[in-house]
Amino acid sequence: MPNRKKVAPLSNASRPARRNSHGIHDLPLVTIDSYSLELRDDERAGFVGDRASRTAFTGILHAWRRQMKRVMGGADPLGDVKTHELGSRTDDLLQGDTPAAHTVQAAVEDYAHQLAHVTHRFMSHKAWQGVERIIVGGGFQQSETGKLAIARAAQLLRSQSQPVDLRLLHYHPDEGGLVGWAHIVPARELRGMTAFLAVDIGGTNARCGIVRPNYDEAHDLRNAEVVMRAKWGHAADEDVTRRANVVGGIVGMLEKLIDSANRTGIELAPFVGVACPGVVRRNGTIANGTQNLPGDWEAPNFNLPAAMREKLPKIQGQQIRVLLHNDAVVQGLSQRPFTSDVKRWGVLTLGTGLGNASFTNK
Numbered sequence: 444m445p446n447r448k449k450v451a452p453l454s455n456a457s458r459p460a461r462r463n464s465h466g467i468h469d470l471p472l473v474t475i476d477s478y479s480l481e482l483r484d485d486e487r488a489g490f491v492g493d494r495a496s497r498t499a500f501t502g503i504l505h506a507w508r509r510q511m512k513r514v515m516g517g518a519d520p521l522g523d524v525k526t527h528e529l530g531s532r533t534d535d536l537l538q539g540d541t542p543a544a545h546t547v548q549a550a551v552e553d554y555a556h557q558l559a560h561v562t563h564r565f566m567s568h569k570a571w572q573g574v575e576r577i578i579v580g581g582g583f584q585q586s587e588t589g590k591l592a593i594a595r596a597a598q599l600l601r602s603q604s605q606p607v608d609l610r611l612l613h614y615h616p617d618e619g620g621l622v623g624w625a626h627i628v629p630a631r632e633l634r635g636m637t638a639f640l641a642v643d644i645g646g647t648n649a650r651c652g653i654v655r656p657n658y659d660e661a662h663d664l665r666n667a668e669v670v671m672r673a674k675w676g677h678a679a680d681e682d683v684t685r686r687a688n689v690v691g692g693i694v695g696m697l698e699k700l701i702d703s704a705n706r707t708g709i710e711l712a713p714f715v716g717v718a719c720p721g722v723v724r725r726n727g728t729i730a731n732g733t734q735n736l737p738g739d740w741e742a743p744n745f746n747l748p749a750a751m752r753e754k755l756p757k758i759q760g761q762q763i764r765v766l767l768h769n770d771a772v773v774q775g776l777s778q779r780p781f782t783s784d785v786k787r788w789g790v791l792t793l794g795t796g797l798g799n800a801s802f803t804n805k
Contacts, residue, residue, distance in 0.1 A: 465723050465748065465766060466724060466725055466769070467627065470776075471805070472626070472779060473802050473805060474803045475802055476570050476787075476801045476803055477568075477571070478722070478769045479771065479799065479800075480492075480570065482565070491560075492561060492796070493797065494557040494561050495554075495793060496793060496797045497581065497589075498796070499557060500589075500592070501529075503553045504547065504550040507546050507549045508520060508546055520542035520545070520546045530586075531585075531587075533547050534587040537588060554592045555592045555595035555599060558596040559600050559605075561791075562607065562609070562791070565791070566607060570801055574607060574789045574801055575785040576610060576788040576789075577607055577608070577609050577788065577790065578612055578613075578775060578778045579790075580612035580619055580791070580792040580793070580798075581612075581616055581794040582647075582648075582793070583794065584611050584793055593611065612777070614777050617650050618668075620643030620645075620718050620770055620774040621650060621654055622654060622669060623772070623773035623774055623775065625654055625656040626777070627716060627766070628656075632714040632764060632766075636712035638653050638656075638710060639653070639711060640652070640697055640700060640715040640716070640763075642715060643774075644717065644719040644720070644736070645795060646678065646736060646794060647676060647735075647794070648675065649677050649689065649696070650675075651673050651700055652700070653669065653670050653671040653704060653711070654670070654716075655670050663779075664779070665781070671703055671704070671709075673700065675693075675696060684738075686738030687738070688737065689736065690750050690751060694754040697715065701758065711759075713757070713758040713763045713764060714764050714766070715751065715755070715764070717748065717765060718774070719733070719747065719767065719769070719770055720798065721741070722769070723767050723768055727748040727767050729747065734796075747765075748765035752765050771790055771791075771798030774792055776802075779804075786804055787802070788801070
């Protein structure tokens, strides 16, 4: 993995609260204490978070597959499908007393130990000390295989007397990274409208949606929802080889959502919240952490919000405002209404890479 410059954790001193800036950390109900931490792995080259990504599970499963194949005299316990193409089909393979089930179960056990180790490392970091609950998001936790691995990791942490509560994301993972924007968007940006656009860019997929905050009297946003969404697997698209391909594809999805909103009478605000991997500077550039995206997203002359704004149509006759933040932060913020019973909490997103963020409730 290429060397990347170190970025200090966020602090109140280094980032004053500004509701109209990219990568904001100080919100009315919660403070974002840290995100996109890259903790060095003491035992391997690279970062400790690499052990707990969805990609890491695929590698562990492939290693067990080779081992079982040797034990079985050359017979492949998982058949002809390549390991990286199995996806959620591992849920079916888990069933019964078969070589395939034993292979997946062994991989789940190994991965659970890795996830427990990674969780312990984050809990030991000063930005995570005192965290009482960790929300596990990302696509992997949606599968039964992922749920089993997370439950086992929670069991391991309890046996190690690690005082933290692991819970699954309340929303569907395709929606958490969109709904979280309801906690960031300044009320003035909505301009009396009932919905806004949101984007979640991951290493494998890009998701776009229309979000309704559905404010209630308590303004806790537990009823926020995605009323329309689209998903694009850009990593599997052979035509996507450059950064511009991804940006263009996302703009195309947003244009279709804007058209759908106009046809169905949804009152859209001229606002788009964009979540992406990496450390987001206040000017909209990205410091580091985008290694799973095609092209150079960390170039000092590349500004994702500006690049999107230039291509997007106007809404209500007004140019669209584009605000940028980290994807794990936004997914984590979707959980704010369901974490009010603890003071400090965090999020780990198990996707192509491992996203992370920690929060303090006010």
